[in-house]
Amino acid sequence: MPDDSVTSGAARPSPQRWSAFAVCLAAGFLTLLDVSIVNVALPSIETALRADPSEIQWIVAGYTLAFGLVLVPAGRLGDLFGRRRMFLLGVALFALTSALCGAAPTAELLAVGRVLQGVAAGTLNPQVLALIQELFRGPERGRAFGMFGATVGISTAIGPLLGGGLIALFGAEQGWRAVFWVNVPVGVVVLILGWRLLPKVRPTRNTLGIDVPGLLLLGVSVLAFMLPFLEASEGGAAQPPWWLLGVSVVAGGAFVWWERRYERRGGDPVITRDLLRTPSYTRGALVAMLYFGGFTGIFLLSTLYLQSGLGLEPWQAGLVLTPFALAGAVSSWWSGRWVARAGRRLVIIGIVLMITGVVVADVLVTVMDGQAAAWWLAGVLVISGFGNGIVISPNQALTLADVPVPRAGVAGGALQTGQRVGTSVGVAASASMFFATLAASGDYGEAMSVGLRVVLGVLLVALLIAVVDQRARGQSASSD
Missing domain, CATH: 1.20.1250.20 (MFS general substrate transporter like domains)
Known part of the structure; x- marks a missing residue:
């Protein structure tokens, strides 16, 4: 022991x-x-x-x-x-x-x-x-x-x-x-x-106590932000409570004000300014939030397209999506051995592969129909799945690399919270465009295509931030 x-x-x-x-x-x-x-x-x-x-x-x-x-x-x-x-x-x-x-x-x-x-x-x-x-x-x-x-x-x-x-x-x-x-x-x-x-x-012994007001304000902000997007992504008849976004903004502003005040008075806040001033952490967390806001929409869009559009059984739809997950598992394992050498370049390559798969899938569902399209889609998603595996794990390692171990828990929690927020917004955005297009045209292929273009747009922003981070890391290394 x-x-x-x-x-x-x-x-x-x-x-x-x-x-x-x-x-x-x-x-x-x-x-x-x-x-x-x-x-x-x-x-x-x-x-x-x-x-x-x-x-x-x-x-x-x-x-x-x-x-x-x-x-x-x-x-x-x-x-x-x-x-x-x-x-x-x-x-x-x-x-x-x-x-x-x-x-x-x-x-x-x-x-x-x-x-x-x-x-x-x-x-x-x-x-x-x-x-x-x-x-x-x-x-x-x-x-x-x-x-x-x-x-x-x-x-x-x-x-x-x-x-x-x-x-x-x-x-x-x-x-x-x-x-x-x-x-x-x-x-x-x-x-x-x-x-x-x-x-x-x-x-390490903490004699300053727990920042309860900070935790409560952060919880209210996250809950009020995620709830309307989650309800929107479910596609229910009820109007999502978008007014909660205002509550989230107010609670978030109060959280920032309280944290700064609490730290100035000698307290130990939930998220310290030192953590937010760590460039590798803040940029990596932003990449994670944007990336999750993009790629997670693929699962909902594919399920709707495969089951409702092509008439596949749930287990058949699961088989179509399985190559994506397995390719990601293989590339995640492989990327862990290369992230120390390749750094942020590995994440950039992964996002490019994910984007490539989404573009090809967009073309595929536009020009093909029937169950043959499902199996072609399974093959195309292998490209995105492989890219996915060399984004998420390396980005986690790079984002947390400069975080002190005593702060690793809250840093990891904040990173995952950002991923959940990105997922909620991204899925809601892609799903709403899917359903709006379907209502207008009645064509599941077209609806899938429009939803994938929302995914593509978010992924392109994530790629931009990753490139900025890579350039900043390169400049920092050359100046040391």
């Missing part, structure tokens, strides 16, 4: 770092799997629990909202009280809430369970990124982020297939419950291994 007397994660590499990292991968896999696996079960949930569209929407959005809302507070608590402690708490809560979701007798209680499950996942995930920062240095850290990215790709690919298999095995009535219950035994194993293998690092 690691020595409990270690006072700093930066003191020396843990001799059990790769075993501990394997536990982190298993936990990350579990929470990310739950995003894609549940989507397959939604029709069964709707039938079994007689859920109306609003309840189904909250079963999906409740998890996403809660996940995004607690990332920064959970990262901050991990920095203050120990990543191992918060990691174990997150795993235990995730297993417990998964059991509650599987046992839910009504759609309302399932929606509540999904919110609690999102809180557990949001508690856990910042600790994974912070533990990677804590456990590894130099090229090893890049390889670890690459393996984590590969895990994300594999979970995305397996989710729909595993969910479909469980529903086929246990039937529509009980299969959706198995989708949640499968997390419980895996969570228990991860909890036991985490207790044994994760390093016991005593965090």
